[in-house]
């Protein structure tokens with residue numbers, strides 16, 4: 115990694131805006147900028163964090179009027195000399211200024227390179243660097259809060275404490291390596307094993323936040339599922355607040371899956387509207403249904419929508435009819451249902467159940483839609499949310515049910531402080547399995563050398579999370595204070 119060159123980039127999004135910001139970072143940052151800037155002061159003599167008005171110019175004349183802010187390393191975002199140029203937010207203007215900076219000796223920055231430098235220069239650990247991206251991508255208040263906690267170093271701090279406990283234990287075990295005659299006594303073995311147990315417990319707690327981390331970063335994958343014409347697309351539109359999907363009384367309206375994110379009390383919920391499930395000869399519709407099944411397999415939560423104004427299992431019948439709305443009205447009056455139909459209904463329910471189970475899904479909320487048309491007695495005792503896309507009845511209850519579902523998976527407001535990512539999870543799981551191996555080694559009275567290898571493996575895995583591998587330094591520090599009592 116080369117830190118001795120100077121990088122430059124347009125830091126704001128591409129497009130037109132009132133202003134845009136370019137950043138230049140590296141040992142030559144101030145020098146590079148001084149070659150293209152003239153204004154109320156010379157960059158070399160500007161004070162740290164002070165802004166100066168001036169012009170960026172080239173041989174043809176003035177390119178733009180700008181504000182220049184100088185940050186002197188190490189007190190900058192990257193830890194190096196850093197200059198921010200605030201210019202007008204035009205696409206051509208920003209490109210021209212960037213190309214002037216490159217001509218003046220800077221190199222075009224790679225994606226994420228400013229933050230990478232901040233990490234390499236010790237301004238932040240890896241979890242904080244990752245949090246910058248989480249913060250930029252956050253779509254809800256909770257996701258933003260979790261990103262901010264991580265950016266503030268909460269996760270890194272938690273891990274540092276665990277590393278410390280583990281290091282002390284490792285130091286204890288390594289002390290025995292220096293004295294080969296000395297075996298670890300059973301008492302000491304138990305004590306060390308208990309410590310490892312506690313550390314494993316702390317790591318397990320962190321790993322348990324991976325689920326919420328995934329939800330906060332990528333949203334709760336929520337598939338809207340059900341027979342044709344029950345109001346799935348209507349539900350998507352209602353929750354979204356605008357008419358995203360086509361709604362019509364014709365069954366089989368939705369062919370493709372439609373995905374949009376909504377915010378349910380701070381939880382990002384990715385709603386996926388799907389094609390209603392029915393047997394069809396139509397190739398496009400069959401493809402739609404195949405996609406529905408694919409989505410079900412990846413769902414965190416299924417909103418199973420039924421037309422609760424009609425008898426159970428009747429949706430399928432209606433789906434075959436081309437003129438469903440008239441039929442739906444007819445069905446309402448048709449309280450008498452043959453035994454035959456009832457059995458079919460049971461079968462179709464079983465099928466659904468099976469599909470969800472085979473896709474590994476049990477988590478669903480039953481949405482009893484169309485209750486504005488009356489609740490059919492078949493659904494009277496069903497544990498679902500009574501809902502109407504027409505009157506909006508049940509919207510709060512549905513939000514509550516989604517919230518309860520997320521909370522039931524072990525979340526609480528407090529937990530949102532830490533929400534680890536898939537990468538963190540993989541590292542921490544490796545650490546846990548190394549610790550388990552070390553504990554097994556202690557129980558079998560293995561050589562301290564072997565146990566120490568496992569513990570170092572665990573420390574490395576935790577180090578991977580924060581991007582720091584200073585086991586030797588830290589051990590040296592501990593040993594320097596260590597009294598072996600010999």
Ligand SMILES: Nc1nc2c(ncn2[C@@H]2O[C@H](COP(=O)(O)OP(=O)(O)OP(=O)(O)O)[C@@H](O)[C@H]2O)c(=O)[nH]1
Pocket residue numbers: 341342343344345346347348349360361362363364365366367368369388389390391483484485486487501502503504505
């Ligand atoms: N009365 C009443 N009608 C509704 C309600 N929700 C949806 N509808 C109507 O039911 C019909 C079907 O709605 P859609 O939202 O297209 O149903 P869908 O489940 O997406 O249907 P497919 O995409 O064909 O599978 C439309 O005519 C809607 O206006 C409701 O709560 N009450």
Ligand SMILES: [Mg+2]
Pocket residue numbers: 346347348359360361367368388390
């Ligand atoms: Mg639809």
